[in-house]
Amino acid sequence: MSVPHPPKVAGIDPSLPSPSHTADPAAPAPLPPPNAVVLDRLAGWVSDLTTLHELTERLTRTRSLDSALHELLRAGAALVGARRGLVTLEPADGLGPVTTVGLGLGRADLGYIETIPRGTASAAHLLDGLPEAHAPRPEVVHPDLAREAGLDPRHREVATRLGYAASYAVPLDPLGEPTDEGGAPVGRLAAPAGRLGAAVWLYDEPTEPFERQRHLLGLYCRHAAEHVARLVELTRARDAAATLHQELLPARLPRVPGVRLAVRHRTGPDGGGDWYDALSLPEGALGLAIGSVSGSGPGAVAAMGRLRASLRAYAVMEGEDPVAVLSDLEMLLRLTEPARTATALFAYCEPLEAPPGSAGGLRIVLAGAGHCPPLIVGEHRTEFVETSLSAPLGMLSCWEAPSMEIEPAAGETLLLYSDGLLHRTGDEMDRAFARLHAAAAGAPRVVRQDPDALVDHVLRTVLPDGLAAIDRTDDVILLAARFD
Structure with a gap:
């Protein structure tokens, strides 16, 4: 008795053994996804450096002391998210010039702020309340003036009158002059020594700048203090020459x-x-x-x-x-x-x-x-x-x-x-x-x-x-x- 053959389907002989095939090559293992936190941090650093470079370039292009102080206030306000502010220039060596410049503040407002007792706040002359330059955090922060305990009543009254609820102040401390082996200064001549002044920015609502904002502002203000110091030196030289010319x-x-x-x-x-x-x-x-x-x-x-x-x-x-x-x-x-x-x-x-x-x-x-x-x-x-x-x-x-x-x-x-x-x-x-x-x-x-x-x-x-x-x-x- 003959063995039945399975029927052919579409020209395929089912009696033939199935051909052997090699296994497909294994696909390469996918790379782990990049760390989004690291990328965000790098992007933030690049953005911060770009912003800092642009602001310092604008400051460097100023040629007068008044324009430099105004640019300092505008840049600082952009960095810490404030709308108003003021900077007081009062070099520690007492040789001047002494001036106060405001951002979003009129002459009457600046005069009103000057009535705050010295040493009680960062707003008045700004200088007495600020720590020394070598302090860990040479700044003064008032995040909520309405609720702050121990605040001078006059300070709270001025803040209410002018409509600001918080303030953040930093000093203008230029880096020390380079010296030779004997300790004698080299480079600038008759440059102002010590603190030049301070700047304060005012907020309409209770708040304070973030750590990142403070860091950027600190870097910017150190550069700004050096630029302002050079302009102070130049202003003094020009004033001396003008006075001599006038006397002659x-x-x-x-x-x-x-x-x-x-x-x-x-x-x-x-x-x-x-x-x-x-x-x-x-x-x-x-x-x-x-x-x-x-x-x-x-x-x-x-x-x-x-x-x-x-x-x-x-x-x-x-x-x-x-x-x-x-x-x-x-x-x-x-x-x-x-x-x-x-x-x-x-x-x-x-x-x-x-x-x-x-x-x-x-x-x-x-x-x-x-x-x-x-x-x-x-x-x-x-x-x-x-x-x-x-x-x-x-x-x-x-x-x-x-x-x-x-x-x-x-x-x-x-x-x-x-x-x-x-x-x-x-x-x-x-x-x-x-x-x-x-x-x-x-x-x-x-x-x-x-x-x-x-x-x-x-x-x-x-x-x-x-x-x-x-x-x-x-x-x-x-x-x-x-x-x-």
């Missing part, structure tokens, strides 16, 4: 019959060598002078003082001859200041004898040495007085230039000015001269009658940004003499 200029203008004088001047931040003078001379005459010494800084200021004092002496001895005055000044400059040059203009104003029954006139003899030509302003004319194309003092082996003579009419004004007035316009020199001429010519009649009003009008018209622009280093002098 006339303390007051002389009183001369028939002449009214007015002057406006501003010294550049580096202490320039521009100067002016007005002095009474024998026989009722008046001497007017203006000039500039090359260079800037204390050296230029000292040279300017010596040059101005010498010109006064020459003007008393031979003021009626302006060319002789400038010639003597040029010889002195070549002998005593061979590395410097200077510009100068001297005008000798003397009254003329009047015939009986008529009013006397005035004669002006002037000479210039490379200085800008003066401007005569009157009701019927506004024109430059050409003082010849002479070279500045100290540039030629033998200086000489002719003098000019004018007779101003009653009511006319002579304007002497420094080249810094033209440079501050930002225009080319020909356009700057045109702007000055247009400003003087466009002065209303009532303004021309008062030399003080006239110089103010010219400055407002020629310099729309005013004399106090911190980004300009040029000295500006504008001297007006009105002849009645």
Whole structure:
């Protein structure tokens, strides 16, 4: 009997043995998922460093002490999540400057905060209540002023009045100056020593910054303190140079019959060598002078003082001859200041004898040495007085230039000015001269009658940004003499 065969299905012979197959290769084991906590922490560090870098870059770009303090407050408020704040600058060496700057606080608010007794809170002057710089946590935190026990009643009253419920204060302590092997400081000179001041940020609701915020603010404030210390040093140097420059200029203008004088001047931040003078001379005459010494800084200021004092002496001895005055000044400059040059203009104003029954006139003899030509302003004319194309003092082996003579009419004004007035316009020199001429010519009649009003009008018209622009280093002098 034959064995039955299983039926074939779709061409497959079921009697054949199934082929043997090798096992599939094992898939590689999946990598463990990354630690989300570590990634979050790294991302947070990168974000913090980026933020800190951007804020410190913005602070470093500030060029004045006031702008640096304002930037410090804005950056600190962003780091700790506050809306208002104030910073008090009061260097520990007592040499100043002393100032308080607010963020979101007006002058009245700052004055109200100053009424908090010192030593009772971080808000008042901020300094007495802060720990020393070497303390573990040199900060003062008031997370809830309304509930804080032992708080001075005046502090709580001021907080309620101004609407803040918490505060966080930190000191401004620059790092110590580098010293040599003998312990002598190197690097900065006359830098402020010790604490510079402190900053406090105010919260509208009870709260306090997180540990991460405190850490970032601490890093930022250490950098800010160094930057502020450099600006304090620079401010002191500029103030000293400006004070010296101010002391070397006339303390007051002389009183001369028939002449009214007015002057406006501003010294550049580096202490320039521009100067002016007005002095009474024998026989009722008046001497007017203006000039500039090359260079800037204390050296230029000292040279300017010596040059101005010498010109006064020459003007008393031979003021009626302006060319002789400038010639003597040029010889002195070549002998005593061979590395410097200077510009100068001297005008000798003397009254003329009047015939009986008529009013006397005035004669002006002037000479210039490379200085800008003066401007005569009157009701019927506004024109430059050409003082010849002479070279500045100290540039030629033998200086000489002719003098000019004018007779101003009653009511006319002579304007002497420094080249810094033209440079501050930002225009080319020909356009700057045109702007000055247009400003003087466009002065209303009532303004021309008062030399003080006239110089103010010219400055407002020629310099729309005013004399106090911190980004300009040029000295500006504008001297007006009105002849009645």
